[in-house]
Amino acid sequence: MSQYTPPIRDMQFVLHEMLNAESTFKAIPAFEEIDADTMNQIMEEGGKFCAEVLQPLNAVGDTEGCTLNKADHSLKTPTGFKEAYQQFVEAGWASLSCDPTYGGQGLPVTVNQAFYEMMNSANQAWTMYPGLTHGAYDCLHEHGSQEQKDLYLPKLTSGEWTGTMCLTEPHCGTDLGMLRSKAEPQADGSYKITGAKIFISSGEHDMAENIIHLVLARLPDAPVGTKGISLFLVPKFVPNADGSLGARNPIFCGAIEHKMGIHGNATCQMNLDGATGWLIGQPHRGLAAMFVMMNAARLGVGMQSLGLTEIAYQNAVVYAKDRIQSRSLTGPKATDKPADPIIVHPDVRKMLLTTRAYAEGGRALCMWTALELDKELSHPDEAVRKEASEMVALATPIVKAFITDNAWEATSHCMQVYGGHGYIAEWGMEQYVRDSRINMIYEGTNTIQSLDLLGRKVLGDGGAKLMKFGKMVRALCEAEANNPAMKEFIEPLADLGDKVSKLTMEIGGKAMQNPDEVGAAAVDYLRVVGHLFYGYFFAKAAKIALEKQSGGDKFYTAKLHTARFYFQKMLPETAMLIRKARAGSSSLMEMEADLF
C-alpha cells in the first residue's frame, strides 16, 4: 500500500527560498500579513488532512468506484468519500482562497495551490470534487450577476454545494463550436435547457446537498460556431431565495463512464430535459466566461500531475531502498545481505532522479505561476497586473501539458522500479499511472495546449511574452556569468535560451508560408520551452543550494545533485526536440489520408 509524507520542506524551499512569496505578498495590501509562518502553518495542517484523511481513501476509491442507481438517479461515491468531504468543509479547507465577502478566508491562490498539490498526491479522484467546485466559484465570481453571487457564492465558498463544468457533448469536445444543447428563454427570465453532456466530472454524487452545474448551450437566435454559445447556471436543486433547497431540476446523470483511472470520481453523462437555468454574463459570450474556469482548471490539472509525481516518487524511493536484488556493478554494498538494495543500480537511480526532478521542476513552475496569478488578480499596480497576466497566459499551457506528460513518464518509471510488483494493484503504483493518464487529455488535450502556446501565446504577439520571460533567464545568466560554481548550470541554460529564440523565429517564418508548420512543431516546441522554465528554476535552486550547503544541511546537497542530474541527463532532450520541431510538416502532411 502507498504511503505519503507531505513534502513541506520542499514546498518551503520553493515558496520562501526560491520565490520569496512573502515579499510578493507584502506588496499586495490584501495579503500583506501573509508571512512565511502563516504559509507554513497552513501547509502543515493541510498536509495532515491529506495524509491522514484523503490518502487512505485513494485505493478504496479506485477499487470501489462510483455506483449509479438508475431508478432514482442517485450516485454513491466510494466508502469514506462523503465523510472526508464533510471534514473538509467543516475544517474550512474549501474556502482558503475565496473572497471574504462571501465567507472566504481571502488567502492567496498560491497558498491554496500548495494545499492542492498535497490533496492531489493523496487522492486525485477525490480532489476533483472540490477542485471543480472552486472553478465554478471562480467563474461565477467573475461573471455572475450580484444576485447570482449572493445566492450561490457563499455555498460554493463553504463547500456545502459543489460545482461542475458541463461543456463536452458526444460529438464535440475540443471543437465546442459544434455544440447542440439548447436554451429556451422563459417569461420569468430563466431558461429551459435541453441537451446531452458527457464526461462531466463530479456530475452527480452524494457528497454535498446540491450541485451547481455551469452549462454551455445555445440560445434560439445564436450564431453558428463558438460565437453562439452561452453559459448557464443550472442547479441540481433550484434554491429558494434564502438558500434552502427547492425543486429537483431535471438535470440527471444517465450513466457513468467506465474508465482507465480516477475511478473514485464520477464521470457522468448528464441529460438536461428542460432543466431550469439562468444566463451567466452576456448572451453568446459563454465560451469567454467559461475560459475563466478553464484556465484555472488547466493550472489545476498540472497540479494534479505534480501531486501524482511526488507520491509516486516517495513510494518508489521507499521500495528501492527496501527491495534487495542483485549486486551493485561495482561490487557488493550491503555485504550483510544476500543482495544489495536496488537503489545501488544506476538505472533505478535514473528513474528515481527523473521523477524527482520532474516533481521539483513542476513544483517551482506551479508555485511561480500561482504567484504571478496572485499578482494578476490582486496587485494594486496595473502595470504589474498586466505583466503578471502575460506570464500566467504564457505558463498555463506549459503547466498543463508539460507537467502532465512528465507525470505519465514519471509514474511509469516509478512503476518500473517495482518490477512485476508495480503491475499489481495491491502496491498502488499502477493506479498512479492510470490516474495520471487523463490529465494529458481533459481541459484541452496536450496537443491543444501546444497550439495555444505556440500559435496564440508566442506567435500571436510576435514573441513579446516569451521575450519577457527570456529577459528573466538572461538576467540570471548575466548575474552568474562570473561565478565558476554556477558555470555548469548557466552555460547550458543560456545556450538553450538562445536556441529557443532562434527556433521561435524559424517556426514563425515558416508558419507565415504554411500554417501547418505550427501544428507540426507545437508539441515539441512546448517541451523545449518547458525545459527552459525548468532549467531556469533548477539554476536558481542550484544557486541557493551552493550558497547554503556549507551550513551542513544535506537538504541543499540533495537539491544540488538533482539540479546536476537535470542538466546532465534531462536537458539533452532539447537536442531531440529542436531537431524534430525544425523537421517541419512535409513528412506529416504529404501522405494522403487514404494511405494511412
Added chain:
Amino acid sequence: MSQYTPPIRDMQFVLHEMLNAESTFKAIPAFEEIDADTMNQIMEEGGKFCAEVLQPLNAVGDTEGCTLNKADHSLKTPTGFKEAYQQFVEAGWASLSCDPTYGGQGLPVTVNQAFYEMMNSANQAWTMYPGLTHGAYDCLHEHGSQEQKDLYLPKLTSGEWTGTMCLTEPHCGTDLGMLRSKAEPQADGSYKITGAKIFISSGEHDMAENIIHLVLARLPDAPVGTKGISLFLVPKFVPNADGSLGARNPIFCGAIEHKMGIHGNATCQMNLDGATGWLIGQPHRGLAAMFVMMNAARLGVGMQSLGLTEIAYQNAVVYAKDRIQSRSLTGPKATDKPADPIIVHPDVRKMLLTTRAYAEGGRALCMWTALELDKELSHPDEAVRKEASEMVALATPIVKAFITDNAWEATSHCMQVYGGHGYIAEWGMEQYVRDSRINMIYEGTNTIQSLDLLGRKVLGDGGAKLMKFGKMVRALCEAEANNPAMKEFIEPLADLGDKVSKLTMEIGGKAMQNPDEVGAAAVDYLRVVGHLFYGYFFAKAAKIALEKQSGGDKFYTAKLHTARFYFQKMLPETAMLIRKARAGSSSLMEMEADLF
C-alpha cells in the same frame, strides 16, 4: 469496440520483398518447400482465426478476468477462452513450428512468429496460454531426456496440455540466485518440490486437461546463488506411461493477482507442497536450461508489443478519419461537414505515423530475427548457424526492450488520438495501453535487457557481434552511395552507424574504469542501437518502394512516406540518447541513498 484486419500485405512486404524469406528457406533442407505461397496461405488462414475467434474475446477477457475457486483450486478463464482454445488445438495451430517427430508440422519459426503477431494483436492475454506452452515445448525439446520428450512433447505439440515457467518468488525476480524453493530427491528418481512461486502466467486455468510446470528449485546440496538452481518438470496431473492422467500433484494456485492489464490471463501464486517433479537436464544447471525458454519468451514479448502497436494503429486511424472536430489550420477540407476529420491535424498525423513506423520497424526486426533463428536452429552449414546465433543474441534484448517501450508510447499516442473517448473502456484503446505495460517488465525488465545488450552482447565480445551487424549497414550504405533518390535515407543511416561505433568505444573505455558507466548508459544505448536496426530496415524498405512505386501501387508510396517520416521525425531521438549516454554515471551515483 476495436476492430482488426490482419496486416497480410505488410507482412508479405517484410517476408517476401524485404527479407526474401523463401531464399533463406531454400538453403535449409527441412524448409526447402516453404515458398511464398505456403507462407501466404498460413497467414491468411491464421489471420482469419485471429480476427474472427480471438479478437472478439479481447474485451471480454479484460472485463471478466479470471476467477479462482479457492475451495477446489480451480480457475475459470473468461467466457469463450476455453472454446477458442479448443478450436486452436483442433485446427492444429499449436503445432505449426513443432518437431514432426512429436506430431508437429515442422514449419519455420518465422511462420509461427508471423501468426503470433496476429494472435497478439487480437488478444494478448489469451495468446499467453499457448505462448508459454510453446516455450515449455522448446525447453523440454532441447533439455529433456528422451523419456520425458516421448511422454510430454506430443501433448505440448498438439496443445492438449499447456505449459508454464515457474521462476519468480516473492523475494526474487531479477535475481534468481536468491530463490528458495527446494527439491528433495526420492528413491524412485523423482523429487518432492516445496516452495512458493508468484507471477506465474497461465499457472492455472480450465482451457486444457493438464498443465506442465517448469519449476526452478534447489537441490539439498546446491551451491548458493545462480549456480545452485535446478530445473524440474512438475505436471499438474502426473501422467501415466500411456499419457492418460494420473494423480493430482500438489501444485496449487493460492491466489490470482489483480493487475493493471492482461486480465484474461491468469497470473497465479503457485504453492508447491511436496509436488512430484523430475529433473530436466543436469543438476544445478537449471538456469542455463531455462534460458532457452527465456530467450524464446523475450522474442515472444517483443511480438506481443508489435501486435498491440498494430491493432492500436488500425483503430486510431479509423477514428481519426471518422471523427470530425475543428478545421484544418490551412482552411476547411471537408467543406460539406461542420468540421474536418481530425486526420487533417499535423499532430494527430504525427501520433499515427509514429505508431505506424513503430509497427513497420518492429515487424521488420521481429521477422529478421526469426529468420536468423531459423538459420541458427536448422541451417546445414555450421558457420551460418554460428553467425545467425550471434545475430539472434544481439537482437533479442532489442526486440524485447525497444519494441515494448515503443508500444507503450504508441498505444498511448493512439489513445490520445481518441481524446476523452480514449480513456473510456468501451472504446478498447485504454486496454491496449494497460496490456502493453507488462511487456516492459516481465521476462527480464527492460533495464535488464539493456544491461544484457551493452554489457554482455556488445562489450562482452569486444563489439564483434555489433560489428557484424554494422557491416550489413555499411554494405547497404555503400551500395546506395551513388543513388541520389536514396540520399535522404543513406546519409543519416551511415552517420548513425559511425556514431554507434564511437559511442560503443567511448562507453567501453569508461566501463573499464567504472562498471557503473555501463548501467548508466545502457538504456539509452539500447535505444540508439534499436534505431540503427530500424534505420537499416526503413532504408531497405525505401529502396524497394522507390523501385516499385512507379508501377502505380500506392502501397509503396505509403511505405516511402513512412520511411521519410521515420528519418525526419523519429531518428532525431538519437541526438538526445547519445548525449544522455555520454553524460556518464556521476550525476546518478554521487547522491547518497539517504538523500533520495
